Amino acid sequence: MFKRDIKSIPKIRLNLFELKPMDALLKTYNFFKMELERYFDENGKPKDSSFKVVNCPICKHWDTTLLATIDHFTYDKCVKCESIYNKKTLRDEVFEEMYSSGIYLEYFKNLVVSSQKLRKEHLERRKVAQLSSLFESPGKLLDVGCGSGSLLKECKDIGWEVYGVDPSEEAVQIAKKTYGLTIDQCTFESYETDNKFDCIVFIGIEHLQDPMGGIAKAKRLLNENGIIFFEAPSADCLLMNHLSKYSVAITSRYIEAGRHYLFFSRKSIDLICTKFDLSLEHIESNGLDLQTILFEEFDDELTNKIIDIQDTINDVGLGDHYRVFLRNSNTNH
Numbered sequence: 001m002f003k004r005d006i007k008s009i010p011k012i013r014l015n016l017f018e019l020k021p022m023d024a025l026l027k028t029y030n031f032f033k034m035e036l037e038r039y040f041d042e043n044g045k046p047k048d049s050s051f052k053v054v055n056c057p058i059c060k061h062w063d064t065t066l067l068a069t070i071d072h073f074t075y076d077k078c079v080k081c082e083s084i085y086n087k088k089t090l091r092d093e094v095f096e097e098m099y100s101s102g103i104y105l106e107y108f109k110n111l112v113v114s115s116q117k118l119r120k121e122h123l124e125r126r127k128v129a130q131l132s133s134l135f136e137s138p139g140k141l142l143d144v145g146c147g148s149g150s151l152l153k154e155c156k157d158i159g160w161e162v163y164g165v166d167p168s169e170e171a172v173q174i175a176k177k178t179y180g181l182t183i184d185q186c187t188f189e190s191y192e193t194d195n196k197f198d199c200i201v202f203i204g205i206e207h208l209q210d211p212m213g214g215i216a217k218a219k220r221l222l223n224e225n226g227i228i229f230f231e232a233p234s235a236d237c238l239l240m241n242h243l244s245k246y247s248v249a250i251t252s253r254y255i256e257a258g259r260h261y262l263f264f265s266r267k268s269i270d271l272i273c274t275k276f277d278l279s280l281e282h283i284e285s286n287g288l289d290l291q292t293i294l295f296e297e298f299d300d301e302l303t304n305k306i307i308d309i310q311d312t313i314n315d316v317g318l319g320d321h322y323r324v325f326l327r328n329s330n331t332n333h
């Protein structure tokens with residue numbers, strides 16, 4: 001499990017509709033869309049009371065080109081670092097309301113809890129194998145936005161000393177009930193600890209209000225030679241390229257109607273390495289681009305062909321999510 005070539009760990013053949021059944025995706029998509037309507041006026045324009053205009057969350061540059069408008073949200077590409085974000089984005093208090101009210105719970109109930117076994121036994125296990133391969137032996141690990149704690153449980157089982165933080169009360173309760181894990185219920189911004197960690201995990205770093213602030217804090221909490229492991233939607237992927245040219249009706253999984261407001265480019269990841277003095281240990285892309293675009297269930301033979309093509313798309317770096325492992329090569333100052 002420990003200290004081996006990360007590239008030797010086999011990839012997983014994933015079927016979107018096994019992970020997230022079509023009816024659950026549609027239900028969640030429609031629910032989010034309906035919930036978000038209140039933040040737009042009758043012409044579909046964002047209300048000033050709910051939205052703010054922001055600079056690039058990664059490089060702070062202001063200039064963008066408009067790429068696409070999906071469910072009233074504009075997707076703008078930073079001309080400097082090529083990340084894609086909502087230039088007009090929901091205000092912090094609206095996001096807080098979304099996370100603290102039932103809207104997150106709905107997502108959680110429909111799309112996370114139902115596939116917990118699949119997630120734990122396949123997806124989480126591979127992530128844990130990958131991160132562990134970068135260490136001689138287990139140490140202290142912090143999962144930021146740990147949700148129901150399935151990754152933490154896998155880590156704990158092979159000897160990691162695990163810590164988790166998540167703002168959702170429901171997630172924290174499920175983690176305790178299902179795995180007996182004690183999670184700090186707060187945002188990472190307000191999380192306080194005397195610990196230093198060997199590995200800090202952000203699955204869905206794009207959900208942080210300030211991802212760069214999050215990485216800066218992680219860097220401070222990281223031991224020498226520690227690893228920051230994050231996963232984020234890709235700005236460079238086949239799906240985003242397709243979306244910017246053709247409008248696709250259901251993009252729920254990838255766009256999540258306003259919840260995904262930031263997509264990382266390869267260039268922006270290099271920029272993060274430079275800014276925080278981290279070295280890129282491993283990057284890969286994993287996606288469900290084709291099944292998300294087609295959004296239709298086919299027989300096994302065709303489904304297998306689609307998954308084969310997706311595998312190739314992932315291999316050439318065009319899958320819809322980036323998985324990134326960054327090494328803290330220098331001593332913290």
Ligand SMILES: [Zn+2]
Pocket residue numbers: 056057058059060061078079080081082083
């Ligand atoms: Zn930028």
